[in-house]
Amino acid sequence: MHHFDLKAGSLHAEGVSLESVAEAVGTPVYVYSSATLRRHYGLLRDAANAWPDALGEALIAYAVKANSNLSVLATLARLGCGADTVSEGEIRRALAAGIPPERIIVSGVGKTDAELAFAIDSGVRQINIESAVELDRLIAVAAARSATPAIAIRVNPRIGAGGHAKITTGGDTDKFGVPVAEALDLYARAAASPHVTPVGLACHIGSQITDLAPLEAAFRVLRDMTLSLRGQGLTVSRLDLGGGLGVPYVGGQSDPPSPAAYMAMAARVLDGLGVEAAFEPGRLLAANAGILLSRVIQINQRTDGRRFLVLDAAMNDLMRPALYDAWHEVVPVRPRPGDARPHDIVGPVCETGDTFARDRPLPPLEAGDLVAFMGAGAYGAVMASEYNSRPLVPEVLVDDSRWAVVRERPSYEQMLDREPKADWLQ
Template identity: 50%
Template sequence: MHHFTYRDGRLFCEDVALDTIADAVGTPVYVYSSATLKRHARVIAEAFDGMSCLIAYSVKANGNLAVLRTLANEGCGADVVSGGELKRARAAGIPASRIVFSGVGKTRSEMRLGLEEGIHQFNIESSAELAVLADVAKSMGKTAKVAVRVNPDVAAGGHPNISTGKSGDKFGVPWSEAELAYDQIAETDGIEAVGVDVHIGSQIDEIAPMQAAFERVIDLIKRLRDKGHAISRVDLGGGLGIPYKSSDTPPPPSDYANMIREVTEGLGLDVILEPGRVIAGNAGVLVTEALFVKPAPQRNFLIIDAGMNDLMRPALYQAHHDFMPLRERPEDAEQVRYDIVGPICESTDKFAAERLMPRIEGGDRLAIMSAGAYGAVLSSQYNARPLVAEVLVDGDQYAVVRRRPEFEEMVALENIPDWLS
C-alpha cells in the first residue's frame, strides 16, 4: 500500500498535489511519503511482535537523512555497508547499538569507526576480513562482535544482478568453509562470534527459497553450538519483494514472519532483519516532465526530463516501473504505445519499451512509481546533470530534503592545474 492517489483528477502524495511540488521545486524530483514509510515499518514490526527482533533498515535502499530520521522515530535500527552509511545513520539519530555493519570490503578505517561507535555487530564475509578486523580491534583494546555471512548456495532474487546467495556470487563465506570460519574466530583474540548471517538476494517474491536458506542456517547454528560456539543471534538479511506492477503478488510480511517463527522456534535466538526495499520502495515516486514525443518508424519515443542518471534501475536491471500522469485521464482515453526514454547520451537510457499509456504531450508530467528504493541513492551527475532533488511529504506539508545543486557546486571539488592556465 502507498499514499499516492488521484483526487479530483490530480495525483496527490498524502495531502499534497504532486504538481504543486513540481511547480515549486522543478523536475525531475523524488517525492517520498512519510505515511507510507511509517506504515511499512509498523507492518513489519507488528508481524514480528513477541519475538526478539532488531529491524535494521538497509540504508543502501534510501539513505536520505530525513527518511532515516523518520524510520529512527519508528524504532528502526540500520544495516550499513560503508563508513559513510554508518555516519548517515548516526546523524539521523539511530543508536550505534542498533547498527549492523555488512559488506564485503570494509576498510581498516571503517572497522575502527564501527568499533569506536560501539555498533551491534559486524557481518563478516571472509577469513581474510576476520583477520584484519581482529588486528584492528586488538590495536584499540577492543573485542569486535561478529557474525559470519554464509553463502547457502540458494538461488533467489528478481534478476541475476541482485541474487547474492548462490555459489559463485561474491557475497558470504562458502558453505563448505562456514564452520572453519567459526573455529578461526574461537582461536583469535579481538573478535567474538555472536551470530550467523545470511542474505540470498533482493526482490524475492516467494517464501520457499528464503525458508530453504534459513533452515540450512539453523542447522549450522545447532552444529556450532554443539561445538561450543555461543551463537545467540541470527541475521536473516532482507530481500522481500514489493509490487512494482499490479500483477505482482509478493508474500506479505506476516507470512515471512510466521515462517521465521517456525524455523527459529525453541532456539532462543535474537533475530536481525535488514529490510530496505519493502519499507522504502513504494514510499517514493520520481516526478518527471515529458519534453517531446518523437515519432519514428514502428515506434513513438516519449522523451522525458528524467534520465538513467536519476533512476538507474531500468538500465541496470531492466526493472519495471509504472507511470502515472499527474493529471488523471478518463478510462476511455486514447491509448498509445511509447518507448519512454531519457535525455542521457546512452542507448541504455530507456525506462520502458512499447508501454501502452494514455496519449502524452510535451509538458505533461508523470510520476514514475515505486522509486523510493535504489533511486536517488544510485543517482549521479553523468552528462553534467545536477543530482535530482528530493522532497518529503508529511500530511499537508512538504520539505525539500535534498536540494538540486547549482553548477558551481557540481564543479567545486575540481581544479585546473596552474600549468593549464
C-alpha cells in the same frame, strides 16, 4: 500500499499536490511519503512482534543502501528502526539520523581497515564477517584498540534468489559470504580469539524475492549450523536473516508474500532455538514510499508509427531500468481522457540504455505534462549521478500536508566549483 492518490483529478503525495512540488522545485524530483514509510515499518514490526518466543526482540535494521537520505533515515529512526550499513559513510548517516549504534549492523564484502576501526569505535551492534582474511584483519584492528567487537559470520548457503542475476547474492558464484564448512571453521577460530566475540550467523541471498521457499531453505541452513556450533560448546545467540522480500512493482509480476507470512515462516524455522533474529529490509520499506516526478519534453512520432515519450528524467536519475531491466509503472499526474497507445519511454541522455520502457501503453500525453514513476523510493536517488553533466536530482519528503526539500538540486555553478582546475591550467 502507498499514499500517492488522485485528488481532484491530480496525483497527490498524501495531502500535497505533486503539481505544486514540480512548480516549486522543478523536475525531475524524487518525492517520498512519510506515511508510507511508517506504515511499512509498522506492518513488519507488528509481524515480528507476533512471534516473540521464536524471534526474540527481533531487530529490524533498514538496509541504508536502498535510500540513504537523512530525512528518510530519521523518519525510520523515530520508529525504533535500526540500520544495516555497508560503508563508513552509511554508518555515519545512520548515526547522524539518530539511529543508536547498538542498533546498527555493519556488512559488506570489502570493508577497509579504516572502516572496521570506525565501526569498532562507534560501538555498533555487530560486524558481519565475510571471509577468513577479513576475520584476521578485524582481529588485528581490534587488538590494536584493546577491543572485542561482536561479530557474525556471513554464510553463503549456495541458495541464490532475486528478481535479477545482478541482485542475487547467495549463489555459488556470488562474492558474498563463505560456504557452510568454512563458516563453521571461522566461527570456531573467532571463538578462540580474545579480540572478537562471535555472537551469531548471517545470510542474505538476494533482493526482490517473491517466493518464500528459497528464504526458508537458507534460514534452515542457519538453523542447522546453529545446532552444530552449539554441539561444539560454542554460543550462538543471534541470527541475521538479511532482507530481500519483494515488493509489488505491478507490471504483471505476481504479488510477493506478505510481511506476516514472511515472519511466520521465519518463526517456524527458528522455533526452539532461543535466538534473537535480525531482519534487513530495504526495498520493502522504501520502494513504494517514493516516486520520481518528471515532465514530458516532447513526443517524437516516427513515420513507422513508433512513438517516443521523451522525458526530462534520465538513466542518471533512475538507473534501475538500465542496470537490470527493472519495471516501474509510469502514470500521468493529471490524466487526460482517451485511449492508451504504446510508447517507448526515454530520457535525454546520449545512450540507447536511457530507455525506461518499450511499447508501454499510456493514456494521451502532451509536452509539459507531468508523469510519475511509481515504486521509485528504493535504489533510485541513491544511485543517481551527474552523468552528461546533469544536475543531481533533488529529493522531497512529504508528511501529511507539509513538505520539505531534503536534498537540493545543485546549480551548474556549484557543480563546476567542485572541480578546481589543476594549478598549471589556471
